[in-house]
Ligand SMILES: Nc1ncnc2c1ncn2[C@@H]1O[C@H](COP(=O)(O)OP(=O)(O)O)[C@@H](O)[C@H]1O
C-alpha cells in the first residue's frame with residue numbers, strides 16, 4: 001500500500017530526531033566523562049598510563065565508527081552479552097567520543113602557555129588555584145570551538161546507527177521513504193532537521209565564546 | 217640579617233651548568249641592577265630566588281625563608297618576593313581589576329571589597345585608574361606591563377624581582393614603565409632587576425651585578441662599576457650595549 005508523504009510523517013521524523021538528540025547527548029555525557037579521564041592520563045607524567053591513553057586514542061580514531069558499532073552490536077552477543085540497538089549505539093558512540101574529546105581537551109589544556117602557570121606561581125597561588133583560576137578557564141574557552149565542532153560531527157554520525165536498526169532520524173527516514181516511495185521530500189526533511197540541530201550548536205558556540213571573552 | 221642570601225648556588229639544565237657557584241647578599245631597601253650578555257644566567261638566577269627553578273647545590277634564603285629546604289613553603293616565599301616578567305603574563309580572561317584581585321582573594325584572603333580597594337589603589341599608582349575594567353588585550357604593551365607591576369605590588373612583597381621588563385616593549389613605551397619602576401624604587405622597595413637600560417641602572421640602582429658565563433664577574437656600586445669597569449669582559453659588554 002503506497003501512501004503520500006504527509007504532515008504526520010514530518011511529525012514522525014521530528015519524533016525520531018529526538019532519538020538522534022538523545023543518542024548524541026548520551027554520547028556527549030558518557031564520552032565527555034571518559035574523555036576527561038583520557039585527557040588527564042595523557043598529561044600526567046606517568047608514562048605507562050599515557051601510553052595506555054595514546055593506544056586508546058589511536059585504536060578509536062584509526063578505525064571506522066561503523067566497525068565499532070558492529071563490534072558492539074554483533075560482537076557482544078557472541079560472548080554471551082545480549083545488547084539491544086540502543087545500548088550498542090550509546091556505548092560505541094560514547095567510546096568514540098571519548099577519544100576525540102580527550103584529545104581536544106588535552107590540546108586546549110596544553111595550549112595555555114607555561115608562562116600563565118608561572119605568573120600564577122609568582123603570585124603565590126597553589127597548584128590547584130593556578131589550575132582552577134588561571135589555566136582551566138582559559139583552556140575551556142579555547143576548547144569551545146573544537147568541542148562544538150566535534151559535537152556537530154557526532155550528531156551526524158548518529159545516523160550510522162540506522163545500520164544496526166536503531167530508529168533515529170535516518171532510520172525513520174528510510175522507513176517512511178519505503179512506505180511512501182517519496183525519498184526526495186523525506187530525506188530533504190531529514191536534512192533540514194539535521195541542519196537545524198547542527199546550526200543551533202554552532203550558534204551556541206559563538207554565543208559562548210563572546211560571553212566568555214575568549215583571548216585573541 | 218640580609219634580606220636575600222645566596223650561598224654558592226649551582227644550577228644545571230641537563231648536562232649544562234648555567235649557574236656556576238653564585239654567592240651574593242641583598243640588604244633591605246637595596247636596588248640592584250643585574251646586567252650581562254644573553255645566556256649568562258641572569259633570568260635563571262632570578263627564577264631560583266623565587267623558587268621557579270630548583271638549584272642542584274647551594275643555599276638560598278629570602279626574608280628568613282630557606283628556599284632550598286626540601287619542604288620550603290614556596291607559596292609563602294612568592295608572596296614575599298614578587299616577580300614581573302618580560303612578557304607581562306597578565307591573565308587574558310580577567311580584566312585589570314580581577315587580574316589584581318585574584319591573588320589578593322585566594323592568597324592574602326582579602327574579601328572582595330577590600331581586594332577591590334587595593335586593586336584600585338595600585339592601579340592608580342601606576343597611572344591606569346581609567347583602565348580598571350579593561351581586558352589585557354585592550355591595553356598597549358606598556359600598559360600591560362604597568363598592570364603586571366601593580367599586580368605584583370598589590371601583594372605587598374618585601375622584595376621585587378624584575379626580569380627585563382622593558383625588553384619586549386616598543387621603544388616609545390619603555391619610558392612609562394621605567395617611570396613606574398622609579399616610583400616603586402623611591403618608596404624604598406628592595407629590588408633586583410635584570411635590565412639592558414644602562415642609564416636607568418646608573419641613575420636608579422645602588423649596585424650593579426655583572427654576570428658572565430654563569431658567574432658574578434663584577435659586583436659594585438652602580439655608577440662606579442658602569443663608568444669604570446674593572447674587567448675586560450664588562451668593558452666589552454658595555455661597549456657592545458652602548459654603541
Ligand atoms: N628551562 C631551560 N632548559 C634548558 N636550558 C635553559 C633553560 N632556561 C635557560 N636555559 C639555558 O640557560 C642559560 C642561561 O639562560 P638565562 O638564565 O635565561 O640567561 P639570561 O637571562 O642571562 O639571558 C642559557 O644558555 C639558556 O639556554
Ligand SMILES: [Mg+2]
Nearest residue numbers: 258259260380
Ligand atoms: Mg633572561
